[in-house]
Amino acid sequence: MATNIRDVAKAAGVSVATVSKVLNGYTTVNKQTKEKVLQCVRELQFRPNLAARSLVGRRSMTIGIFLTTGLAHPFFTRILAGMEQALQKRGYDLIYLAQMSWSKEYSLVRHCQSRNVEGVVVFGFDQGGADFGELIESRIPAVFIDLDIREGRAGYISSDNLEAAERAVAYLAGLNHRKISYLSGNEYSYANRQRLAGYRAGLAGAGLAWREEYVTKGDYTRETGYQAMQELLALPEPPTAVVCCSDMSAIGAIDAIRDAGLSVPKEVSVIGFDDIELAGYVRPALTTVRQDMMTIGRRAIELLDELIVDESLAPPEVIVPTELVVRESCGPAPAD
Amino acid sequence: MATNIRDVAKAAGVSVATVSKVLNGYTTVNKQTKEKVLQCVRELQFRPNLAARSLVGRRSMTIGIFLTTGLAHPFFTRILAGMEQALQKRGYDLIYLAQMSWSKEYSLVRHCQSRNVEGVVVFGFDQGGADFGELIESRIPAVFIDLDIREGRAGYISSDNLEAAERAVAYLAGLNHRKISYLSGNEYSYANRQRLAGYRAGLAGAGLAWREEYVTKGDYTRETGYQAMQELLALPEPPTAVVCCSDMSAIGAIDAIRDAGLSVPKEVSVIGFDDIELAGYVRPALTTVRQDMMTIGRRAIELLDELIVDESLAPPEVIVPTELVVRESCGPAPAD
DNA sequence: TTGAAAGCGCTAACAA
DNA sequence: TTGTTAGCGCTTTCAA
Numbered sequence: 001m002a003t004n005i006r007d008v009a010k011a012a013g014v015s016v017a018t019v020s021k022v023l024n025g026y027t028t029v030n031k032q033t034k035e036k037v038l039q040c041v042r043e044l045q046f047r048p049n050l051a052a053r054s055l056v057g058r059r060s061m062t063i064g065i066f067l068t069t070g071l072a073h074p075f076f077t078r079i080l081a082g083m084e085q086a087l088q089k090r091g092y093d094l095i096y097l098a099q100m101s102w103s104k105e106y107s108l109v110r111h112c113q114s115r116n117v118e119g120v121v122v123f124g125f126d127q128g129g130a131d132f133g134e135l136i137e138s139r140i141p142a143v144f145i146d147l148d149i150r151e152g153r154a155g156y157i158s159s160d161n162l163e164a165a166e167r168a169v170a171y172l173a174g175l176n177h178r179k180i181s182y183l184s185g186n187e188y189s190y191a192n193r194q195r196l197a198g199y200r201a202g203l204a205g206a207g208l209a210w211r212e213e214y215v216t217k218g219d220y221t222r223e224t225g226y227q228a229m230q231e232l233l234a235l236p237e238p239p240t241a242v243v244c245c246s247d248m249s250a251i252g253a254i255d256a257i258r259d260a261g262l263s264v265p266k267e268v269s270v271i272g273f274d275d276i277e278l279a280g281y282v283r284p285a286l287t288t289v290r291q292d293m294m295t296i297g298r299r300a301i302e303l304l305d306e307l308i309v310d311e312s313l314a315p316p317e318v319i320v321p322t323e324l325v326v327r328e329s330c331g332p333a334p335a336d
Numbered sequence: 337m338a339t340n341i342r343d344v345a346k347a348a349g350v351s352v353a354t355v356s357k358v359l360n361g362y363t364t365v366n367k368q369t370k371e372k373v374l375q376c377v378r379e380l381q382f383r384p385n386l387a388a389r390s391l392v393g394r395r396s397m398t399i400g401i402f403l404t405t406g407l408a409h410p411f412f413t414r415i416l417a418g419m420e421q422a423l424q425k426r427g428y429d430l431i432y433l434a435q436m437s438w439s440k441e442y443s444l445v446r447h448c449q450s451r452n453v454e455g456v457v458v459f460g461f462d463q464g465g466a467d468f469g470e471l472i473e474s475r476i477p478a479v480f481i482d483l484d485i486r487e488g489r490a491g492y493i494s495s496d497n498l499e500a501a502e503r504a505v506a507y508l509a510g511l512n513h514r515k516i517s518y519l520s521g522n523e524y525s526y527a528n529r530q531r532l533a534g535y536r537a538g539l540a541g542a543g544l545a546w547r548e549e550y551v552t553k554g555d556y557t558r559e560t561g562y563q564a565m566q567e568l569l570a571l572p573e574p575p576t577a578v579v580c581c582s583d584m585s586a587i588g589a590i591d592a593i594r595d596a597g598l599s600v601p602k603e604v605s606v607i608g609f610d611d612i613e614l615a616g617y618v619r620p621a622l623t624t625v626r627q628d629m630m631t632i633g634r635r636a637i638e639l640l641d642e643l644i645v646d647e648s649l650a651p652p653e654v655i656v657p658t659e660l661v662v663r664e665s666c667g668p669a670p671a672d
Numbered sequence: 673t674t675g676a677a678a679g680c681g682c683t684a685a686c687a688a
Numbered sequence: 689t690t691g692t693t694a695g696c697g698c699t700t701t702c703a704a
Contacts, residue, residue: 002446002449002450004680004681004682005681005682005683006681014690014691015690015691015692016681016682016683016691017683017684017690017691017692017693018689018690018691020682020683020684021683021684021690023682023683024683024684028689028690029689029690030689030690033689033690045443045446046446047443047446047447047449047450048450048681048682049391049449049450049452049680049681049682050387050450050451050452050682051386051387051388051390051391051396051451051452051680051681051682052387052391052680052681052682052683052696053681053682053683054387054682054696055385055387055388055391055680055681055682055683055695055696055697055698056681056682056683056684056695056696057683057684057696058682058683060387062431076413077412077413080432084434087432087434088434092434093431093432093433093434093451094431094432094434095398095429095430095431095432096416096423096429096430096431096432097429098419098420098423098424098428098429098430107381107383110338110381110382110383111383113338113383113385114338114383114384114385114386115386115387115429116385116386116387251617277613277614278613278614278617281587281614281617281618282617283619340696340697340698341697341698341699342697350674350675351674351675351676352675352697352698352699353674353675353676353677353699353700354673354674354675356698356699356700357673357674357699357700359698359699360699360700364673364674365673365674366673366674369673369674384697384698385696385697385698386698387696387697387698388680388696388697388698388699389697389698389699390680390698391679391680391681391682391696391697391698391699392679392680392697392698392699392700393680393699393700394698394699
């Protein structure tokens with residue numbers, strides 16, 4: 001069986017209370033006693049049982065992560081990798097809340113409580129896709145990724161989508177493009193809405209008019225990217241440049257452009273979004289907006305830790321800068 | 337605060353013991369009492385506190401996952417996605433054991449015990465890279481992925497690497513290749529060793545001689561793939577076909593072939609391993625061995641569950657079949 | 673068929 | 689400065 005606090009107490013010749021005090025950093029312990037206890041802890045490789053500890057109201061050092069996107073999300077690994085260092089540094093383990101199914105029956109809050117989760121990271125929800133009222137009310141600290149919820153003890157973190165899209169448009173305008181389109185992602189996605197706003201701002205900044213028909217619908221996938229691009233190309237005045245909501249949709253768009261007998265970037269320039277691994281491998285290599293998902297993951301944990309530690313902390317909002325990665329899919333606007 | 341068993345007991349007008357019995361499926365409860373209790377549980381959305389439950393020796397419904405590869409591993413997401421369904425179905429949550437650093441101080445066993453983890457899946461270790469003696473001794477159920485440990489309550493699961501490499505060689509031999517090379521991954525990787533053995537078997541099956549110089553060193557990465565291929569091409573009698581230990585190393589090899597002024601598959605055929613997303617996107621698209629990581633993930637959880645539930649179960653060994661995905665990177669051997 | 677009570681490993685209030 | 693003890697939420701033995 002695992003060693004417990006009584007084994008340590010016995011070995012050190014003190015009471016369990018003393019061991020507990022040493023372990024919890026109380027200063028009212030004699031220095032020598034403390035040393036003795038610490039040594040026994042090391043020798044026995046004692047680790048307090050976290051179930052027992054959290055049962056008495058102490059910290060469980062557990063952070064939950066909750067997703068709907070499913071694990072298949074292209075970013076998930078990078079976010080997790082970013083979280084890893086922060087988790088280790090602050091002593092948390094991450095529990096993947098798999099027992100969910102977003103139904104009436106299921107309560108994320110209950111799940112967290114039953115597991116003594118100290119805080120939760122939520123990722124992959126669209127606006128209006130789920131009701132987080134219960135979570136907010138419960139006052140369980142929460143950090144949302146890519147969803148602008150900021151209330152009670154819940155805050156959020158996301159890339160600077162607005163600025164990124166604006167810059168993408170400006171970059172294209174600098175290449176003399178005047179017919180610039182935006183290939184949308186999921187309509188209710190916060191990130192997509194921000195990008196759309198950035199696109200609009202970029203247009204304005206470049207002195208270009210907003211054209212309803214230049215904004216298509218889609219859902220971030222290659223398939224809808226392909227389809228949307230086809231529609232764009234069928235327009236009386238097709239765009240010469242497209243800002244895409246994701247790299248996958250950009251790849252779909254490029255396929256459509258190619259299938260229409262046109263070339264990228266000669267006749268149409270394409271900018272992706274995300275900079276997934278694929279972006280550098282496809283031909284032409286994608287010029288794209290790089291999202292710093294490692295930083296987002298790391299900061300998410302840091303924010304959550306702050307929310308956990310400080311009950312009265314104002315709900316944070318963190319916007320992480322992006323980077324335009326110039327590769328081969330954009331070129332000067334073709335002469336009319 | 338969260339509802340507890342006493343709230344339920346009060347609401348149902350029974351004792352906590354009765355509620356507990358209902359919750360744990362005891363049959364010694366009056367049917368009406370049971371109904372009443374169940375209804376209160378639903379209404380209050382009661383979920384037993386798992387910390388308390390596991391403290392009294394009951395199940396924690398927690399499975400740990402432990403990696404050294406780091407999260408960046410290309411398969412990790414797919415494995416996790418495979419695990420997801422099995423976890424949900426069997427009622428487990430997955431805890432990512434982040435507090436590790438493979439040092440003398442750290443004890444995976446203690447970590448598991450302190451978190452009341454019922455079983456652990458281990459992924460990303462090379463043979464001899466770590467000592468799992470303590471884990472085996474502890475009798476904590478464990479399932480290793482891609483590492484052939486089978487002892488006590490620990491078993492493993494992996495792709496059929498041997499058969500896969502053998503088939504790859506046979507495929508190439510069928511294309512009339514007689515100078516077939518193996519581009520190695522990490523020397524101490526179990527998967528790599530199996531593939532090497534498969535390569536050898538394939539050679540034998542095709543009546544080809546083993547040539548020391550046709551087996552290179554590497555570590556699965558694009559960089560070492562590039563380098564190894566360069567060495568191969570510098571040989572007096574360079575191979576006309578290469579079986580690679582991974583898709584990334586295959587991509588590196590293709591780069592090297594191209595940089596040497598040769599073409600794939602015209603002058604050199606290349607087979608990858610894994611079938612990562614990229615494999616279908618590079619030019620030429622990679623012919624490769626597809627590993628079914630979703631199945632590996634799912635089965636890993638299922639195996640672990642069986643080990644947890646049945647104390648005396650023999651340590652399992654599961655080999656998952658692979659599939660040769662034929663794309664564009666292999667062709668007939670060039671005429672001499 | 674039900675309930676009272678002990679105890680899992682730990683922390684913290686209180687007493688010594 | 690140290691130890692005794694109650695109690696966290698739950699399960700389980702034993703008695704009713």
